[in-house]
Structures are given as structure tokens and as C-alpha cells.
Amino acid sequence: MSRKEIPDNAIETVAQYINNRNNKNYNIQIVGNSTNVETPQYFEIKAFDNIDKSDRRFYAIDGSSNSEQFYNGLSLGIYTAGYVCYHKGVQLRMNKNNDPVVLGQAYYPDNILITTKAHLLDIYDELLTLQPVKELINFWEAPPESIFAYERETVCRDMNTVLSFCQEILEWAMVVEITNLEGTTSGDVILRDGTLRSLHIKQEYLVRLGKYLHQQGINIIGITKQSPIKMELGYTFKQIDNYLQDQLKPKYPFKQQNPKQQKLCCWFEIPESVLLNTYGKGSMFAKKAIKGGRGFGLFHVARLDYVEKLQNYDWLVADVNIFDAIPNIEKDDDNRQIQTVKEIFTELTRLTQEHYILGYPYPLVEVHNFISLKKDFKEEIVNRVKLSLYKDQRMDHIDIENLFLDIHDRF
Numbered sequence: 001m002s003r004k005e006i007p008d009n010a011i012e013t014v015a016q017y018i019n020n021r022n023n024k025n026y027n028i029q030i031v032g033n034s035t036n037v038e039t040p041q042y043f044e045i046k047a048f049d050n051i052d053k054s055d056r057r058f059y060a061i062d063g064s065s066n067s068e069q070f071y072n073g074l075s076l077g078i079y080t081a082g083y084v085c086y087h088k089g090v091q092l093r094m095n096k097n098n099d100p101v102v103l104g105q106a107y108y109p110d111n112i113l114i115t116t117k118a119h120l121l122d123i124y125d126e127l128l129t130l131q132p133v134k135e136l137i138n139f140w141e142a143p144p145e146s147i148f149a150y151e152r153e154t155v156c157r158d159m160n161t162v163l164s165f166c167q168e169i170l171e172w173a174m175v176v177e178i179t180n181l182e183g184t185t186s187g188d189v190i191l192r193d194g195t196l197r198s199l200h201i202k203q204e205y206l207v208r209l210g211k212y213l214h215q216q217g218i219n220i221i222g223i224t225k226q227s228p229i230k231m232e233l234g235y236t237f238k239q240i241d242n243y244l245q246d247q248l249k250p251k252y253p254f255k256q257q258n259p260k261q262q263k264l265c266c267w268f269e270i271p272e273s274v275l276l277n278t279y280g281k282g283s284m285f286a287k288k289a290i291k292g293g294r295g296f297g298l299f300h301v302a303r304l305d306y307v308e309k310l311q312n313y314d315w316l317v318a319d320v321n322i323f324d325a326i327p328n329i330e331k332d333d334d335n336r337q338i339q340t341v342k343e344i345f346t347e348l349t350r351l352t353q354e355h356y357i358l359g360y361p362y363p364l365v366e367v368h369n370f371i372s373l374k375k376d377f378k379e380e381i382v383n384r385v386k387l388s389l390y391k392d393q394r395m396d397h398i399d400i401e402n403l404f405l406d407i408h409d410r411f
Contacts, residue, residue: 022234037269045263051350052089057188060363063171065163066373075114081170082106084367120156127166132173186217195222196297196319210296214323222319267302267345298322305352305359314359
């Protein structure tokens, strides 16, 4: 469809929707109340010369998947997940390789060929044999059909669904692997790209994991830089930014004496009304509970490195372990452990003091670069398969090229 064929009223409807959502006033109190976590909690960023002076390990987990389909019914699909670790500002080696550059740990499947439904089932079955996934299932002490929300046949209905499923399960397996590492101790932090929720794993099993991490003293936080919550709170972010810069900062009792390094950060728990308007009434994503929802997270928003005039660009959504924020939630006691949540966000400012990252924890940037199956996936994987067909299988060069012909390139 050309640009002229798009109806003007469709564009105007989109613009109106965005404007209405971005300027919605939830009457969130801008001057924070220290006893009400649904109001802004302001604090001074960690001093730059102290950001690497911590005994905590900071882990970051991410996953990726990609696929290519060819005109002859041949498809190649792959998923992966892995993690990196930083201690005192230095990346630690997590693998057993000798590569001086690649220090993170990652896992990949062997089955990447897809031509029939049977190959989708093979990809699913192979996932369950990967050592980290076996350890994850052993942790939950239940068969996969009890843990997963959907049956094997449903997950394997198409290539994208099974790859997405395998990637996510492998990411959760990384959490258990990290907790079992010899060097992991109480006080360490695990950052997950995304939320602490899942469409593929039943909530009761994720809750068990969240409770276990809390008992071990390990903080896990799901970090999201792109979320509909940010549009919903756009007006609130503007009001907080203006107050922070124009009123609070001039009178704040900074410990840091260098004006260029005087930065105020902010976090608050997202009110239920915002979550309901973001995800819709009845949505399991909006529930602040360990039953009837999707995981074990409690949604917050945070600004962890003030960059003037960029406003909601450098806000992020943080899904905090609900057991860290509400330790007695199983006893129907919803009192917040404010000091614990405050400490979590203050510690995260050790990871955000680089302007090009704009308030986003750098270990997540590094793990994304490490694990991402980028746009050149097609070229790389096809070339490697071609080489193997020629070198190992002795196929004719022309036959190989015809296998991977992209018919769309001919028109």
C-alpha cells in the first residue's frame, strides 16, 4: 500500500489516541510521601567514584530468536538465551572458553531445520534436554505438562510460537543456573530483560521461584524500556521532571558537592488504576498478587540517571520481586518493605551513569549485544549451511544455490 492509500481518518485516529493516552492525569501526588510508595520517592544517585565499590554481583539475562523461510518450504529457526556478570565494574567470565572477548554464557539448540510439523516437535523436545532446562524442571519438581500453560501440540502450531516459547523457558532456566553458581551469594542482583511474568509458565511455579530467590537474598528485577505503561504515565512523568528540576533540585541537601554530578533519581509503585487502564480490566498482568496473575512481579517505574529535557525517554518500568516488596504477602499482609525497594533502586544507579545509555543498566545493554541474533542472521546462517553442504555433504554448487533462492529478489 502506498502512502496515499492510507486513509487520513486512520492517521488522525492514531494521533488522537496517542495524545489522549500521553496526557492522561492520574492525579499522582508529585511531592512524594515517604510512607506512600505510589507517590514519587526521590533520592540522590550513587556518587560516580563509588559506583564500582560494591561486593554485589550484577547478572543480566536476555534471549533472542530468529528465523528465515525460503520459497521451497525450507525454513531455518533458532533461539538462544544467556547471561553476563559484572563485579566491581569488571565483567567476569561465565563460560569455560578461552575467548578473550566473549565472557558470557549462552546456550543454543542443535535442531534448527524446519520443513514439517515433526521438526517443530523436535525443537520443543530438544529444549527439555538442555541441561539448564532440566535443572529448571527439577527445581519445580513437576512434569512439563503441569508447569507449562499450553500443551505441546499448541506450542508447536507454528515456527514463531515454538521459538518464542523455547527462548522464554531457556531465559527462566538461566535464573536457576545463576542462583546455583558457586560465586552467587546473598545481595547479588539478577536483571531480566522484560518482566517477571509469563504467558507460558503457570503462576504457581513462577511464584515458587520468586519466593526462593527472596529467601536466598538474591534480588531479581525485570527491566523494560518499552512499555505501554510509559505512555499511560506520560503526563505524570512531565510533572515529576519539572518539579525535580525546577523546585526540588535547587534545595535538595546533596552529599555530592560537584554541581555537575548532582543528580536526583526517582521511583514509585504503579497504582492499580494505571495498570487497569494500560492492560484492561480483568487482565492478569495488572494484578498485584501471587494468585490469579501472571508471575511474581510488582510493577514500578524509575528514573535512575537524570538527563535533562529527555523526560520519559529515560524512565524505565521495573518489575520487582513481590516477595522483596511485600514479604508477608502469603499472610495477606500487604505492608510494603519500603527500605528494601529503595535500596534496590539506589543500587541500580551504579549501573546507569553513562549518558549514552540514558538511565538503563549497562549489563542489560551488554547481554543484549552478546546474545542478540541480529539482522545479519539470515546471511550468516545460510552461508554456514551452504558451506557445510558443499564441504561435508559434497552437494553440487548450483543445487545448493537453488535451495536458498529468495524468489522475491527476482521481482
